[in-house]
Amino acid sequence: MQNEFAVFAGDQHSKARHGRLTTAHGAIDTPAFMPIGTQGSVKGVSPRELRELNAQIILGNTYHLFVRPGLDVIKHFGGLHNFMGWDGPILTDSGGYQIFSLAKLSKITEEGVEFQNHIDGTRAFISPEIALEIQAALGSNVAMVLDECVPYPCDYDYAAKSAELTVRWAKRFKEAVEAGVSPANSKIAVDMPAATARQLVFGIVQGATFPDLRSESAQAIVELDFDGYAIGGVSVGEPEQEMMRAVESAEPFLPANKPRYAMGLGTPPQLLEMIARGMDMFDCVLPTRLARNGTAFTAIGTLNLKNAEFAPDKRPIEENCACEACRGFSRGYIRHLVKAEEILGLRLITLHNLHFYLNLMKRARSEIKNGTFDRFRKSFVTEYKTREAIEQS
């Protein structure tokens, strides 16, 4: 396949790299963080605010959109970009993760997965081919193959069999792409704008916490030649060390000229550790989910703004932060909003947290370019953890 990814700079002391992925809706500078737009909206945030935050790509959850409003509606509106009023790049997942974690699972067979959705219990079936058709209908810029996500812990034999199934599904997914299923040429999506014609497709490495399975899975998936590669089945409850090892076992087999996406993680230090291990793209619910609970990210750890200590605090969430919340509002006011359950409270913390994650990626890119990433990572991780240690003591 044609390569839309270019690496501009690499770190001498780690595997960190800075690159750019080009899509029909714009370019994404990596390392990149993707805010999650689960149901066609990044929770609490408008597309205009996402642009002001300089978010370069967002993630859409295929499963949620498939269940509600349904493909017919999104097709009718000409795809997900048009439907939600976001003209930047969108990556969609395959829906697999939510089917395995949210839906009532009926049966996994060689052919695909039967499930009942969590909203009204309607039965549905998804196969690798259908997962592609759905993402083609959504018109995302990056589609993910259908994979099986195993829980943690998982025994070796099941993990091995599951990783093999994921490889066979990835092969079928790729064959469907080659047979012409794309946003411009889909049985489901007949009237997609030409701009989304070339949908990138990422394969997913599985293998649970077993290094040899991770390595084998990576080799088999890379063999199929995708536009990018994701590490799936991480951050599902395993210890952080196991998570790092899963990535380290797969990474050496991933081609350097393709983007790597570590799925569904993590804390700010984890992101920097993943970047140091050669990962380029991330998505995580933490900045938006914790915001709705009154928790804000700062360079020295998280703040629970519900705490009484913040009631008279005239400082912004974080000194010198350039986000809209920190430019205009005090911790004391935001605490009041959170306690009074005013929507503006979670909006302001969400803006701050997304800014924090996006800005961390921007800083990482800059440090990689300057050849100082490794020092930055160590210092950031130390500062961040110190505060957590103080809070727990």
Add this chain to the structure above:
Amino acid sequence: MQNEFAVFAGDQHSKARHGRLTTAHGAIDTPAFMPIGTQGSVKGVSPRELRELNAQIILGNTYHLFVRPGLDVIKHFGGLHNFMGWDGPILTDSGGYQIFSLAKLSKITEEGVEFQNHIDGTRAFISPEIALEIQAALGSNVAMVLDECVPYPCDYDYAAKSAELTVRWAKRFKEAVEAGVSPANSKIAVDMPAATARQLVFGIVQGATFPDLRSESAQAIVELDFDGYAIGGVSVGEPEQEMMRAVESAEPFLPANKPRYAMGLGTPPQLLEMIARGMDMFDCVLPTRLARNGTAFTAIGTLNLKNAEFAPDKRPIEENCACEACRGFSRGYIRHLVKAEEILGLRLITLHNLHFYLNLMKRARSEIKNGTFDRFRKSFVTEYKTREAIEQS
């Protein structure tokens, strides 16, 4: 008292007028609509969005702010403007309405009201003098006297006694103002910015649904000489005709050179009818409250965006509407957001509804200036009601 209100134009066919009220934080063109910032935030909306909506004044609820976060906190932040990051005019109510409708009422005496708040049941006492002190501490630009709000229906004798008590309380409130209680010179608020030194004070006309009581109350309150006059105790469940009559009975006794504020109402047609009856200022929860329920205002009536008919609707909430929601989003997408309980849904409808109310006032001002208000009112009310009649048939 010095007069901060100027009338620029009057309608030939009705009592409608266009004027301007000047405060330390800016001018308010009347007729004016005041979005309600109950707990120090207009629900779902940021101060920046309020400015973009061209809101010229907002209302703060003294009772809610007194209960949470409490006066100490707001004083610590230098008043309500600083606390919430809103630098435009603020009108505060006296807290009376919420004490009578939300709190557990203990006792009304000549001296004042004893109550237990609805959040944690703490006992508190409020008198006319304390109501002024609290509003001085909040540092609002317009303070309202403490009044007793009687429910509907209310018998004549009680309404008469209550209206007389409200007059005596208004007299004490005025005496406290003259004794020097103001944001710049308050026992509670010692460090208020000089800008809020001159706090306007509005008296409130009561008298329930009894025309003679309304007229007597208006005369007695006007006798005390306030910066403006409000009609209180309307829109509390009485038929619309009674509401109009209450205003019509008071209005002839209100001086033309002072602003008139019809409290806590109403639908778009009701606002125009009130303007035709000489009212200048309004506040109402409808645009924000209905938005949170998925209901949008349009020139031909309200739309319940939860309805299935809107799922494939590519039109904006209202064609040719200049609000942020209508410029960027379809009814179908907003319906999806509302059904999926995404915060962006209620945000967008709230922006539209506030724009609708604020724009209606702007249009009214323009029609008054052009001498065409009466025709506009009739045509608007007819269009709006037609649609409601269709929906109910």
